Amino acid sequence: MATVSTNEFKNGLKLMFDGEPSNIIENETVKPGKGQAFNRVKIRKLISGKVLEKTIKSGETFEVADVMECDLAYLYADGEFWHFMNNDTFEQIAAEEAAVADAVKWLVEQDVCIITLWNGNPITVTPPNFVELEVTETDPGLKGDTAGTGGKPATLSTGAVVRVPLFIQIGEVIKVDTRTGEYVSRVSK
């Protein structure tokens, strides 16, 4: 089991904190002239997503988290698992609901997502920054109204609800930014 000391801390290093793989976001050393040195680190827990600060005695060692990220294409959901495939090796991986979490509303078949694996098991699924989805439900807009004054809610094929301009109609495909959940543009077929 690989361990690192506080001297090897740097942003992006993935370590085990409280039994959970975590990513170091910030690291500062506080060293009095006389006495114990400390590291103040800000970490993001990779499963819960929680961001917190830790004060550590310099020189302590931590277990490195066996965490890797890979690009996998979304295949299908079977009601219990969400299945992804490596397009080069055709190897398939099944992610549980907890790993897919909020990403579920942005999963489009064949889209390549970033899957974070901890000890080989998926812990988070990050959808592409932009996805294209069909509008399945929205109020009909008024004819001629093309100005996006406030917009209206639209339900997409995955169940996601986003605000769209009034001119968007059922059956149209729109581009959405998954990081903000905001409408970007209409996609011409």
Added chain:
Amino acid sequence: MSWQPSASIEALRQRAKVLAKIRQFFVQRDVLEVDTPAMSQATVTDVHLHTFDTTFVGPGFANGQKLYLQTSPEFHMKRLLCAGSGAIYQINKSFRNEESGRYHNPEFTMLEWYQPDYDHLALIDEVDQLLQSILETVPCEVMSYQQVFLQYLNVDPLTADIEQLRALALAHDLGDFVATEQDKDTLLQVLFCFVIEPKIGLTRPMAIYHFPASQAALARLEPKDLRVARRFEFYYRGIELANGFHELQDPTEQLARFEADNLQRQQQGLIEQPIDHHLINALSAGLPDCAGVALGVDRLVMLALNKAHINEVLSFDVTRC
């Protein structure tokens, strides 16, 4: 990798002015400038200091002599005092491994001086005068270690037990290690660093004196209260600037402290350090009653120039040297 200096040439010009002012300050006070070795055959035993070492090979030392880069010129300067130098000061390079960051570079510039017949309070006053002349500060505030803990944490650091300090540190969310920490000084230090230090010396320098006897380092204990030592530190605008002592004169006690450090090193799995017997012998010959202080010059320049990172006042920081 840039070949360019870390500091701007303008910052280096300002730095030179600060150094000239420091020298002028001591010339006016008739304090002798000295220049002691950067390398030494022995070193500090302080559990929290990591030294650099190298090996000298040459005439008389065919099999090699280990030499340590000094972490402060204290031992050499005390030997000069024992030899009758009188008041002395020095601006030199000191070296501490494993220290790098916003306020640290492994090689840094130290100003250290000693005043015979001064005690810690007289030297606090002189440090304050130096700060006033260089940083144009108003007179410093002076508080005891006990007073600041009472004021900012409502706890007496001298009587509190480990359980109390642990609970206090946990209440301030100071890390998981606190829950099992057995060392009272570590708990005091984590509270001081993260709860007290950010609140003191914000508008004018703050001198804290009477550190617990367990953190005496090379200071003598307070004869009127043996729980504390005549050690002080200066803090200003988030920076720990200087550390000083009414110097311990007793060679037996000094040796016992070095040996206690080495015992602690052994218990923590650290290497024991060679004790500087030149210093012990000098103390046996007699150290004049004196107070001494070490001040980080790079940090002083940071404050004078209003710079946020030590690299902005160094010609070449460790990543560029």
